[in-house]
Amino acid sequence: MSSSQSTKAAAPTGGAGETGSGRSVVDVEQAEAALVEHYPRLVRLAYLVLPPGLGRNRRVLTAHALVQRALPRGRTQTAVVPDQRGPGRGADPGYAYVRRQVLRAALEAGLPLRRRAWPKRSQLPPLLPQVWGLRLFPRSGGADELALDQRLSALSGPARAAYVLRGLERLGDDEVRRALDAAGVADADSALTEADGVEALYALLESPEFDPCSLQARPTDLMRRRQHLRAAAVAAAAALVCGALLGMPGDGWGPDGAAAPPYAKNPAAEAALDPAKLTRVAPTAWKRSPRTDFTAWPARGELSGDTALLRRALAVWARPGASVRVSATPGTAAGAPPGPAQLLFAGEVDAAHVVLLYDGLRVVRYAEPKDGTSGAALDFARVDGATAAESGAVVLGRSDGNVRYLTAPWVRSAAVRDLLRPTGSATGLRRGADGATAPFASPAVAGDCRSWNALQLRGADGATRLSTDLGELIPARLTAGRPAAPRDARAADWERTACSLAAARSHGVRSVNAWGYARQDLPDGSGRARWVCTRAETWRGGGSQALAQVVTPGAPAGAVAAKAENSPACGEREPRVLAGVLWKARTGSWYVLAAGSENVASVAVSGRDRVPGNLAALPAKQGERLQLTGRLTDGAKLNVLH
Incomplete structure (x- = not known):
């Protein structure tokens, strides 16, 4: 049975936020309204796409966590342009935005962990919601549901997502392809081809077997629970002691965020890390400057006075830690600043704090999430000899x-x-x-x-x-x-x-x-x-x-x-x-x-x-x-x- 032959009511489908050629803007209230209205369907979608190897209890909790984290951050409006190449379907862009976020996170949860890369948030057990002392799982279905679950578990994550979007969301193949592209799937066509190998039993996706909002509860192992509580108490005490030591002033590296610990004292290097010594050009200096290039850019941005942010940016520039993603254009040195740099910008950009610096040869961009320094990025670009035409943006x-x-x-x-x-x-x-x-x-x-x-x-x-x-x-x-x-x-x-x-x-x-x-x-x-x-x-x-x-x-x-x-x-x-x-x-x-x-x-x-x-x-x-x-x-x- 094809998706168009299903007898179930059609699900909400992606609008401009997922397939529209224009730009849709979704604010927090609009996305929240869509999430609340379609919460059971979104959680079911996440549960079906998550890797079966997680186990039913963790899949349930992770599905709820992914949906609850799908809202845009902050209170500002968020532009939703996952795909600007296809015609829009005129449906709710708020739902399209939330669905895309849920689908992307569910697919990331199935990626293998790598030794030299930090795990993504969706790859870790959810902090919230949590249920202590109980195991939760959906109600059991019949033989058909069990057989379909086994077939879906044999598919790759993108193929499983393609099957669910066809059956649960009633999307055609072109719409599925655009939704997968927006969620970061590298080869949507292969995912669709792989999904074709599973019989189109789409009506079964609506069954209680795959409903993580209608659950059964059973206790966990009571003896092991006592052992875990004792171990957790010891670990918490150790964490408090270590946190206090790392936060103390002096030679600790805590205040520098994602920067690596310093290896030796160097007066010149320390001067380059002092936010107070950053060069700040006046807003109108470019009108009198003999040079019209980056040297004439003023310091701008609402966070240009945030000393803690600037100190972290300079420290990461000088010695990026293992968790920092560093990139540089070919032929660009990625080393520490030779001396105090010039501040171009410091402010909030989308979901990040961004600092732009210039040292006479390079423009450096430091970015960190608003809620911490984990996942910070450092980008270098060579700009020596830039003219007014090449330093416009x-x-x-x-x-x-x-x-x-x-x-x-x-x-x-x-x-x-x-x-x-x-x-x-x-x-x-x-x-x-x-x-x-x-x-x-x-x-x-x-x-x-x-x-x-x-x-x-x-x-x-x-x-x-x-x-x-x-x-x-x-x-x-x-x-x-x-x-x-x-x-x-x-x-x-x-x-x-x-x-x-x-x-x-x-x-x-x-x-x-x-x-x-x-x-x-x-x-x-x-x-x-x-x-x-x-x-x-x-x-x-x-x-x-x-x-x-x-x-x-x-x-x-x-x-x-x-x-x-x-x-x-x-x-x-x-x-x-x-x-x-x-x-x-x-x-x-x-x-x-x-x-x-x-x-x-x-x-x-x-x-x-x-x-x-x-x-x-x-x-x-x-x-x-x-x-x-x-x-x-x-x-x-x-x-x-x-």
Whole structure:
């Protein structure tokens, strides 16, 4: 029986919070109302998805704990954008948000523990709710329910979730796929395929066998309970003593949060860890500064005066503990500050406390949860030699596929522009008094390329500049034009080649230039092809990347014809390029298309006569392997980009 044939009443289904193309905003009250109204269904969903190996008692308590922890933190509104690529279903976004949180936590509970990583909260026994002295489990069902439970226990966590979403939530496969993607499942299609191997007995999911809200109680082992109570009393006394020792002033490392203990005294290093010695630039200093870069950024954020937070951030920077997640862009040193740093920002961002610091060479981001330092993160990005165009924004935080920036003090307005739709108008981006933007969808984590958002900033000098998130602290500047004299890009410069930016993610990219170096009439008369070379420059100088692409009429995106790593091609040092591609015409005939920059005098394709000029379109066979070379106007040989 398919999910659409079930005779049970349809469950609440995901709305904009899970499948909508727009942005839904869910505040605490809205999510709480959905949780209370649908609490039994949400707990049943969690119970069914949790790994059966936990045992029925722990599954019951964990299911209740996951649902009760599913509310957004704090009293502020929370943007819900798990998936912005599918059409919305118009249902309750509050329920969609809570269901997504429950599903994600239940799937994380089934992940294996790793030696070198801290366990996730859902992988540990719940602190609350707890029932002392009793074992709780759902009422027993019949043989059919037992058989279904055994089949579900043999599935992986994502496949079990797919089966439950189909049967309990009455979602179609596309909706299930989007829900799994939003919950962090890497391969939703495989989960659906695995779930297909279990008979669709969806009506049984509503039975008392799987109802963790209708329970039976039995006592635990009474003798072992006494032993555990005595052991717990001894452990509590030891914990009190250790806690008092760690909290005492002096050489202890408690006040530094997630920082590792210091190994030796060093006056210079200690000065760098003193929050009182942080450089704080005045709010209007940038107007008089001879440099318009990060050195002119003022200290902003409502927590810029929180000495304890700043001390923890500096201490973790100097000596991150084992629990701190440290990341750095390629070529960026992740060591301690050489001296007192400059404070850029300290404040609350979504569910974290965030501190941004600058030491003249690097921007450093420290983030910790609002309720403690467990799970702190430390990110480094190299920014030496940054200009006004490259120091216009820094990433404050990412969540649910969105990114939020802190903009420079000279930025007059901010907007979001989809590079794939250059004729559309830019969407204004709301900013707070401290320059922090509202969140918007980031292309850095998108699984497809149906849109590519760029940050559009207008500065005090009147210039409008585009940059895009490539998964790092500093967005990559977008330019266009000849390599010797690039200009600030317009959205139209990247309309058909923006998707190629995905190849530059997490490479420490400083800027990416799009250079349209040739136009070519197609041999079947269907129009003109445009040849574009996109070159990504990194902050470290090396590791550059160049892509030659051909854009044909009607194609949704450019086709990559050639690629080069660590090559000066398409750059200021070597402003020339040659690339070719096999192309199938509308008539079914195959051709080799080749194009070089304007300084190419002739093109040679293996087995054919040399073609004068920088363009060639010659008959070819499907799958034919060809050698392509060019001759420059000065007589030098030019090989194809590689």
